[in-house]
Amino acid sequence: MKIAAVLAAAGALVAGPLHATLTAAGHTPKANVHWPYGVHATVGGKPARARVTARIVDPLGGVHPVQFGASKANVTKIPFRGTFRDYVIWPTDSVGFPLTFRIIVTSGTAKRVIDYKVTVKK
Numbered sequence: 639m640k641i642a643a644v645l646a647a648a649g650a651l652v653a654g655p656l657h658a659t660l661t662a663a664g665h666t667p668k669a670n671v672h673w674p675y676g677v678h679a680t681v682g683g684k685p686a687r688a689r690v691t692a693r694i695v696d697p698l699g700g701v702h703p704v705q706f707g708a709s710k711a712n713v714t715k716i717p718f719r720g721t722f723r724d725y726v727i728w729p730t731d732s733v734g735f736p737l738t739f740r741i742i743v744t745s746g747t748a749k750r751v752i753d754y755k756v757t758v759k760k
Contacts, residue, residue: 656746662754672726689717
């Protein structure tokens with residue numbers, strides 16, 4: 639059993655670390671409009687099997703879930719391979735406040751957190 643764990647750890651080292659990037663449609667999204675974003679994850683330069691969680695952090699430190707597209711589900715540990723795409727519709731209540739769009743990508747035991755500053759406009 640210990641040999642299998644050592645071999646799995648060695649395989650993870652050979653593959654390389656988890657690399658995650660976020661692409662979004664700018665730092666000043668409009669309220670009530672689709673704001674598309676994408677998350678790309680690789681290990682060793684190849685598309686990675688990963689999970690993504692999206693959150694919004696308000697100026698007071700409150701953390702809020704992000705809805706998955708038009709569904710009522712939240713973007714919480716959604717599995718994907720290589721690229722995940724979705725959108726956010728920012729509410730008018732968020733206009734003018736400095737917010738952080740936080741993406742958490744996990745693959746195996748590796749975890750990457752991407753913070754993206756936004757200020758919603760009308």
